[in-house]
Amino acid sequence: MDFQELIARRQSVRDYRTDPIDDADLARVLEAARLAPTACNKQPFRLAVLRTAERREDLARIYHRPWFVQPPWVIGVLAVNDEAWVRKDGKNHAEIDAAIVMDHIVLAAADRGLGTCWVCNFDPIAAREVLGLPPNVEPVAFTPLGHPADAPRDKIRKTLDELLLK
Ligand SMILES: Cc1cc2nc3c(=O)[nH]c(=O)nc-3n(C[C@H](O)[C@H](O)[C@H](O)COP(=O)(O)O)c2cc1C
Numbered sequence: 001m002d003f004q005e006l007i008a009r010r011q012s013v014r015d016y017r018t019d020p021i022d023d024a025d026l027a028r029v030l031e032a033a034r035l036a037p038t039a040c041n042k043q044p045f046r047l048a049v050l051r052t053a054e055r056r057e058d059l060a061r062i063y064h065r066p067w068f069v070q071p072p073w074v075i076g077v078l079a080v081n082d083e084a085w086v087r088k089d090g091k092n093h094a095e096i097d098a099a100i101v102m103d104h105i106v107l108a109a110a111d112r113g114l115g116t117c118w119v120c121n122f123d124p125i126a127a128r129e130v131l132g133l134p135p136n137v138e139p140v141a142f143t144p145l146g147h148p149a150d151a152p153r154d155k156i157r158k159t160l161d162e163l164l165l166k
Contacts, residue, residue, distance in 0.1 A: 006110055009152065013115030016071035017147040025112040026073065029145065032108030033077070038097035044083035045098050045140075048076035048131055052144075061126040063119050063142060071115070071146020076131065077102045079138040098140035105143060115148030 001009075026049075033047055052059060052069040059069050068074065077098045084094035106116045119142040127139040 001111060006107065008155070010107065010110040011150075011153055011155070012117040013144070013148040013150055014065075014067045014117055015148070015150040016067060016115055016144060017149045018070055018072070019147060020072050021112075021114060021146055025109075025114060026145070028112060029075075029105055029108045029114070032104040033075075033101050036097070036101040036104040038100065039085035039093040042083055042085050042093075042097070044080040044085075044094045045101050046078045046080060046137065047101075048074075048078060048139075048142075050074045050076070055130075058130040061123065062130055063122040067117075068119065068142075068144055070149075071144045073145040074142055075105060075145055076127070076142045077105070077140050078131070078133065079140050080136060081138060082136045094138065095140055098138075102141045102143065105145075109143075109145055113147075114145060115150070116143040116145055118143060 030047065030049070038044065050059065050073065052072055052074055056069050059074055079094035079098040081092055081094045084092050084097060086092050102118065106118065109116045122139070122142055124139055131139065133139065
């Protein structure tokens with residue numbers, strides 16, 4: 001699919017089919033995550049790839065929405081703060097890197113006709129417990145991954161004129 005069309009069509013999917021996705025599609029999505037750029041190429045992230053069928057209760061603790069566990073997979077992107085590039089003023093870039101990784105996941109999934117939805121409104125304490133994360137590893141975002149069951153929607157966005165700095 002043409003890239004402009006891909007980003008125009010991608011939308012947050014909050015209704016999924018429950019059937020499996022191809023292993024090859026999952027592999028492509030994870031490869032897109034692996035290839036994401038990171039500040040100074042530090043790659044300060046880890047991926048939690050969770051089968052919903054095996055982790056329903058754990059995942060409901062992390063984010064309690066029925067659609068979160070409808071599809072076969074949930075992927076979490078975790079920032080490893082002490083592996084990240086830190087700017088002179090002390091700004092740690094681990095979360096920026098993790099966000100780029102998640103966007104690669106989301107766009108690669110859309111390219112395969114798969115649905116995703118960025119989820120940051122999760123319970124960070126539950127996520128830490130469920131995934132057994134040490135203090136230096138921060139859960140940044142999760143997404144369900146599977147076949148979408150929703151209909152296309154119009155995008156609501158500011159105009160470019162509103163976004164350009166005057
Ligand atoms: C950083 C970030 C966090 C988000 N967190 C959530 C969330 O916790 N739950 C949710 O349903 N949607 C979440 N979203 C999805 C946004 O609501 C959605 O991207 C936005 O409304 C635009 O809609 P679209 O993705 O369909 O174009 C998040 C999106 C981003 C980029």
